Amino acid sequence: MKIVAEHLSQIRPSETKAMTARAAALKAQGKEVITLSQGEPDFATPENIGEAGVRAIREGRTRYTAVAGVIPLREAIRDKLLRENDLGYALDQITVGCGAKQVVFNALFASLNPGEQVVIPAPCWVSYPDMVRLAGGKPVVVDCSETDGFKLKPEALERAITSRTKWLMLNSPCNPTGAVYSEVDLIGLAEVLRKHPHVWVLADDIYEKLVYGDARFATIARAAPDLFNRTLTVNGVSKTNAMTGWRVGYGAGPIELIKVMNVIQGQITSHTSSISQYAAVEAIAGDQSYVPRFVAEFEKRRDLVVEKLNQAPGLTCSVPDGAFYVFPSCAGVLGRKTASGRVIETDTDFAMYLLEEAGVAVVPGSGFLASPYIRISYASSVEELTKACDRIIGACAKLSREKAA
Structure with a gap:
């Protein structure tokens, strides 16, 4: 007799939690991973x-x-x-x-x-x-x-x-x-x-x-x-x-x-x-004088990430008006091959490629019912975001110029 209720067959684990867990597993193995999959401010509670x-x-x-x-x-x-x-x-x-x-x-x-x-x-x-x-x-x-x-x-x-x-x-x-x-x-x-x-x-x-x-x-x-x-x-x-x-x-x-x-x-x-x-x-x-400082810092990070991602071959990133995420299209990398010959067929493939090749955890757009996109949280330090975006640019540049037939 099955213990799991039938209606749970339609329920998926949270894609953001799943990608963050994958990144944590790699970190536990000693690999350096920058996690941009979690929707969590890096600021300390005031x-x-x-x-x-x-x-x-x-x-x-x-x-x-x-x-x-x-x-x-x-x-x-x-x-x-x-x-x-x-x-x-x-x-x-x-x-x-x-x-x-x-x-x-x-x-x-x-x-x-x-x-x-x-x-x-x-x-x-x-x-x-x-x-x-x-x-x-x-x-x-x-x-x-x-x-x-x-x-x-x-x-x-x-x-x-x-x-x-x-x-x-x-x-x-x-x-x-x-x-x-x-x-x-x-x-x-x-x-x-x-x-x-x-x-x-x-x-x-x-x-x-x-x-x-x-x-x-x-x-x-x-x-x-x-x-x-x-x-x-x-x-x-x-x-x-x-x-x-x-x-x-x-x-x-x-x-x-x-x-x-x-x-x-x-x-x-x-x-x-x-x-x-x-x-x-x-x-x-109570006192919320820190909020404008948080907002200004997020805006600075947003501008940095958008500018960087638009330098990555195959990515296009519009400028969001709020929250602390960017949602770039990765349509331009679909069909391209990795150095090992694997074809990037979906945004999930691309997210896994960035995790394995570049050590950057992002969330595939399919988790948000929108493909082909990826979600990147910019609720991290400027230094970490700069390093992560440079890795993404490098990983995109390593993909084949020609799409698979």
């Missing part, structure tokens, strides 16, 4: 936030909390959403989870009936489709081309919606492309959604403050206030505040949804770490 966590321990704030999160944290989230996003929520419309990832999963698990559909613009974060499947739903993937800035267009959304559609997933700034939806973009999508009142919107805003140049962050519950009551706004402290390991995310939305999400979380994790919650109060409500 001192004021760390001190808040230490203070929580010293003050004995180490016991169970309410499933939805401690009141001071939900108050900080409420105030932040009003102050920065012009979104007004009551405390019982806010829930805190073990990272934004759990909040997204809780929402899907709480709302999807078997076979109901979730529209997911692609390229997309690797976990969205599998979380939908785990919750019993059906992901409906809509390809968004690079010529459209990797963003969902209203006409494509209209074609994707059916009577079974339950959610539209919107991630801006986007992982993996760095695409940022403007207020005008969101207003255009809202015009379609108004015609389909059964469709809810999950706005994943986790990279909210990591935008560059003339780009401006916008969220759909603010851009289209009439959709407020069918929007779940998700955010967290992992990326902007360099707190990936603290595992604190949050969601704000209609009370009937939040209540059921809390029921689900109460049967899984109960709540996120009490210590992390009190540190997150400081991250959200």
Whole structure:
């Protein structure tokens, strides 16, 4: 008798975690590998936030909390959403989870009936489709081309919606492309959604403050206030505040949804770490003078990586407006041969070639439902990024000039 449930046959391991694990295995063998596959800032958690966590321990704030999160944290989230996003929520419309990832999963698990559909613009974060499947739903993937800035267009959304559609997933700034939806973009999508009142919107805003140049962050519950009551706004402290390991995310939305999400979380994790919650109060409500410095450093790194990658034979890399990833096309290397005679047939082949030949770990675009691309995180030091990009340029130059017949 099989122990593994049948429905798990459709679920894939996270491609980002898998590539990072491969890199770690090579490092364990003594090989030098630069890991650019993980979406994790290399900055230390700011001192004021760390001190808040230490203070929580010293003050004995180490016991169970309410499933939805401690009141001071939900108050900080409420105030932040009003102050920065012009979104007004009551405390019982806010829930805190073990990272934004759990909040997204809780929402899907709480709302999807078997076979109901979730529209997911692609390229997309690797976990969205599998979380939908785990919750019993059906992901409906809509390809968004690079010529459209990797963003969902209203006409494509209209074609994707059916009577079974339950959610539209919107991630801006986007992982993996760095695409940022403007207020005008969101207003255009809202015009379609108004015609389909059964469709809810999950706005994943986790990279909210990591935008560059003339780009401006916008969220759909603010851009289209009439959709407020069918929007779940998700955010967290992992990326902007360099707190990936603290595992604190949050969601704000209609009370009937939040209540059921809390029921689900109460049967899984109960709540996120009490210590992390009190540190997150400081991250959200305390001094954030470090954020502009983080953003400026990320922008500098982005420009460096884009310039370097466009020197690599066969790669083309556009300039992203947000997050901390670039998503270059590797179409130009497909069909070329390695020195050993192996043909690079897919973006996965190319990612493995870079890992084995150049000692650089990247993630193939297929993991984000977009080929032929690779995702590179520039949340590493300038020195490490420079070395990695030079290795990628060298590895591309070693491929045969002629494509295999």
